[in-house]
Every structure is written in structure tokens, then in C-alpha cells.
Amino acid sequence: MNLVYEEGGDIKIATVQSASGSGDAESWHATSLSGKKIKLKAKEVWLRFAQPEAQSVMDEANTLSKDIDLQLLWDCAPEEEFALADVSQEYFGSQSSVSQQVALAIALQGAPVFFRRKGRGRFQRAPLEQLQAGLAALERKQKELEQQSAWQAELVAGAFPQTLKSSANQLLFSPDKNTTAYKALVAACTETGESPAQLMIRCGAIDSPLAYHQGMFLKAHFPNGATHQEIGVDQAAYAAAVAGLPLAQVQAFSIDDSGTTEIDDALSVTELPDGGHQIGIHIAAPGLAISKDDPLDQVARSRMSTVYFPGDKITMLPDSVIEQFSLDEGAPRPALSIYVDLDADGLVKRGSLQMRTEMVPMAANLRLEDIEHLVSEESLADEGANYPYRKELVILWRSAKLLHAGRQEKRIANGLRAEQLGVIDPNALARDFHFQIKDVDDVQRVEIVPCQRGSILDTVVAEWMIFCNSASGQLLADHGLPGLFRTQKGWGPLRTRMQTTPGPHEGLGLDYYAWCTSPLRRYSDLVNQWQLIALAKHGVTAKMVAPFPPRDAGLMGIAADFETCYQAYGEYQDRLEKYWCLRWICQDEGFKSVHMRHLKEGMSRVEPIPLHLAVPELASHPRMTRAQVEISDVDLLQLTAAVRVLDIETKIDQDVKTPDSSEEDVSPD
Secondary structure (H helix, E strand, O other): OEEEEEEOOEEEEEEEEEEEOOHHHOEEEEEEOOOOEEEEEHHHEEEEEOOOOHHHHHHHHHHHHOOOOHHHHHHHOOOOOEEHHHHHHHHHOOOOOHHHHHHHHHHHHOOOOOEEEEEOOEEEEOOHHHHHHHHHHHHHHHHHHHHHHHHHHHHHHOOOOHHHHHHHHHHHHOOOOOOHHHHHHHHHHHHHOOOHHHHHHHOOOOOOHHHHHHHHHHHHHOOOOOOOOOOOOOHHHHHHHHHOOOEOOOOEEEEEOOOOOOOOEEEEEEEOOOOOEEEEEEEEOHHHOOOOOOHHHHHHHHHOEOEEEOOEEEOOOOHHHHHHHOOOOOOEEEEEEEEEEEOOOOOEOOOOOEEEEEEEEEEEEEEHHHHHHHOOHHHHHOOOOOOOOHHHHHHHHHHHHHHHHHHHHHHHHOOOOOOOOOOOOOOOOOOOEEEEEEEEOOEEEEEEEEOOOOOHHHHHHHHHHHHHHHHHHHHHHHOOOOOOEEEEOOOOOOOEEEEOOOOOEOOOOEOOOOOOOOOOOEHHHHHHHHHHHHHHHHHHHHHHHOOOOOOOHHHHHHHHHHHHHHHHHHHHHHHHHHHHHHHHHHOOOOOEEEEEEEEEOOEEEEOOOOOEEEOHHHOOOOOOOEEEEEEEEEEOOOOEEEEEEEEEOOOOOOOOOOOOOOHHHOOOO
């Protein structure tokens, strides 16, 4: 005897091997057509038959089921619940064969739009309204499948469907996976073996791998776009904020590269009657007109920092705000100034630290490209040397060396090695680079030029900005004001972090360190500026009026958000730098032969550019082993390349100059 039953939604037939019980309690041990041993109970069996042979019944039923008219079957079925045998008589007549009945079972089981399942082998036809709605849905589904197939064919052929072009970015970066377009894209990728990005670049839906990398970043961090809305400083509030500010009796100047548009900081040198000098560190003061929780604060907090990457940047604040507060030359600008007196030997006088808000006359914006090559130990000592602010730079350079030496003593006390000032190892790998993107014959080309670090001007700016950040941290700590302190202590992944309470920065050799010199670019600096402005205006009562009181939970949240955002922006900058390094490799036709230095664990760096690639052949060689390699098969989407070693040279004795863990905070930015 053979039994018809349902398993996993499919109709199957099994041949009985043995039986037990009777009536509703009857059960059988049987073998399915696939050879599987099963046990069936009476309530699970739809139909029993002895002849014909089970496999022939199933084969014929599968064929017959395809020709069953479901609409006719629905018309034949009673309105009340029915069994398989009941409807088979209505559809095929009283002499229906076993194969026809099994075919009906297959058709009923596979037509949920027409028939509801009420139990094993029992059904009820769907109400007319539901049937009509279901049929309409099936028709829509069929049209969607046809559309999906058409789009899939176009994508495979390398043509992006015209109707999808307006939603190409959304399809790649923020897709609705239930849409026909996305399903077509996935099906096409499966057919071609490409990733969605590869296929869409081949079809011309997105311009290039660069557009893909940028789009992924914008999706994650600027889902509404990176362009600022029309928002600026309320001019009445600005006028009120600067109305009572005194005019500083200094002539300040800034030192930046030519690409800097957010000039946050400037310096001044004023001679004192006793032969010493007063040094002024002047920081742009948007905190005077931007208040906590106002619209501009919300913009700055949502972004947390300016995003830098080769060829462009995404500013934290709108251009109109930057233009209003940037320390551009030609007119007095609102600033938060820190002053300190130097004795005749260039040492900072104890107790001379002052801080105030004021209007600072900006006499000049010096550009590194114009002056850096002129400034040397010899030219500073030569009174006949003729370049802007030579006398001031003499004072600043002498004191910068003393500030640096004082920090190195604390580094040594912290168990770290001293950093050598201005010592340039000719065998060291350059760490800082300037990426210049140019359009040549409608094709972008990149030039990557090493930047000199440790020069006199670089050191002057870095040391005095470090001093300003340290002094600001000291002022906040001494007055019990919370802030965003940059600390570094001990070892491990959380060695350097942002916190709201004072702490040492061992890598820099400082007791306190609070970023405050870039309020136009970093939200942490703007927050600290609010606290410092309260201190400058109210002194010992600052805690009562400062935007963030001690143990403020909101400030702790800002610290955590800033860390996360700042890290993500840094990773994006690294990613685009790697992209442009690979573009540099492949922008000239043919293979690129360059020298690389082995660093660690099979990772090596290309000497002229900051590109790190895995070179397994160098994994067992000493650190700093130099090799000539050939780079090919550059993949700008995956940011990978193949490296073939041509020649391995002798290890260079001098060790590579890699960034110390403290150097992330040394930049004057």
C-alpha cells in the first residue's frame, strides 16, 4: 500500500513496510520515494492506494498539476471546508484516478491565493475579495519579476537602466533590499561575479572608485550631505560680544601653509623694559558669539571636526563663520589670548601667565611656502638677513628650544626616550606629505611631496601651541573647571584618550594638556574655549557661569562622541591617502618600480610616498631591510596591489622614524 502525505509544504508518496493499530490510531512504517525511512500516523495521510506504482503516480501527478485550471478548481470547490476527495469528484468526476487526485493535492497545496489550508488534506476556498486582491498581487509580482529580469540583463551587458540613474547612489550606499532594483543588482552581481560597486562603475552609474569611497563615508557620517545650510552668526549677537573687547597692543602674525583657510592661531612678540619679551598666543574666538545649544553649536557638534583628505575638506563650521573669525591679516580680530613673559635668556617667568579676550590686530599671515626656506640658524643669527619677522622669530625659536628641552626632561622621567630637535636622519622615511590633485587633459593626476617636519618654523608653531594647550589645561585644572583633556598614561589601546578631568600627557612630557588652539576646526577646542572664556571673564566665580559645570554628564558624552568621530575621520583620511598613493603608482602606464622598506610582520612602506603594502618575501628579514620592487595589478576599489620583489638590499643601520604615540598631539593644527 502507498500513502500520500505532506512534508515541508511538498506532496510526497511513501510505500508501507508495516502497519500497527487501527482506525484513527493506525500508523505505518514506510519508505519514501527518496529511500528515507519514515513513520506516518493516520491523521497525516491524505490518500491511500495500492495501484498503480508509486513513482509512476508521482511522475504523472507532477505533469497533470501544471495543467489544472485553478480558477475553475476554485469555482468547483464548495464554500465550506472540504477534503481532497470531495473536490476531486467536482473537478475530474467520480472516476478520477489516483494520479489526478495527487495532482489536485499538489495544485491545492501550491495555491494559497485560491485556497486556505485548514489542516492536513483539508482546504477552504478564499473569499472572492481576497482572491481578487491576491491575483492582483500575483500580477504585480510577475511584472516585477519581468522588470527585474530586464534590468538584470542590462546590468550584465554593462548598461545601467535609464530609470534607475537618479537613484544610483541610494541603490549602492543606502539600498532598500526589498526593491526590484536592488534584487536586479544582486542577481546581476551573482551572474557576473562582481561586487555592486564594481558592476556600477563598469556600467557608469558611479564615476570612479574615488566616488565609491567618498560615497560610503558620506553615507555613514553625512547622510544629509556635507554642504552647510544657510546659517551664520547673528550679527547683533556678534556686535554685542565684541563691543567691549579691548584692542591688544600687539602686532600678531600667523604661520601656516598656503592651503590653510581656517587660521586659528597667531603669535606676537612685545619687548619689555627689563630686556625680556612678552609672548602672545592668540586663538580665534568663535566661542564669543557661538553659544552652547544654539544652531551653530548644533552644527559643530554634529560634525565634531573638520574632515581633511587629499584634494578637499569638509569644514566643521560654515564658510561665513570661518571668514568672520579666522585670524586673517588686515584688521583686528576677536581672540582669546594667552600671554607669558620671558626673561632675557628666553625662559618663561614664573607667575607671568595671563589670559584675556580682546581684539587682536593681525599684521600678517605668513605662508610656509614663501618663508620656510629662508629661515635657518644662520639667517636668524644674521642681522642683515631680510625676511618678515626675523627678530620675532629669533625670540620665539630660542624659547621654543627651551620649551622642548623642558618637555624632554619629563619624557625621560616618564621612562620614554628624549626626542631630538631638528635632527634629520637622511635614511629616515618621511612622515608628512602634501597631496596635490591636478586636472591634466581632463584626467586627475596626483603629486605627493614630502613635507619638512622639524624645521625651525614648524618647531616654533608646534612648541608654542603645545605650551598654549598645556597652559589652558593648567588654568582649567587650577580653577576646578571641567574640560576636554587629552591625556596619555601607561600602555595599551586606551593609552591616549579624551577625558573631562585633568591628567598628564606622558608622551608630550606635560602635566596637563587640553586642546584649545583650533576652535574653528575641532569641537573639543570650541568646548574648551567656552570654559576658558568664562574663566577669563569671571575668574574664581567661573564655575558658576561656565557652560559645563563639574561632573557634567553632557560633557562626558561629548568626549566619547568626539573620540569616535575623530577616529573615523582619521581613518577616512588614511583611506583616501592610500587611494591617491595607488593612483600615483598606476597613473603612468606600465609597472612601477620603487624601493620599499620592511617594517614589521611582512608590512613594508614605499619610500617616496606613505603607502604600506604587504610583502611576504620580506617578513623574515630584519627591520628596515630595503628592497627594490615592482608594483602592479592596482585595485583602486579594494585598495590593494601586487608586489614583486626584484632585489633585496643590505639592511640600513639607522632605524626608521615612525611616529611616537605622542606625535598625534604635536601638530600645530
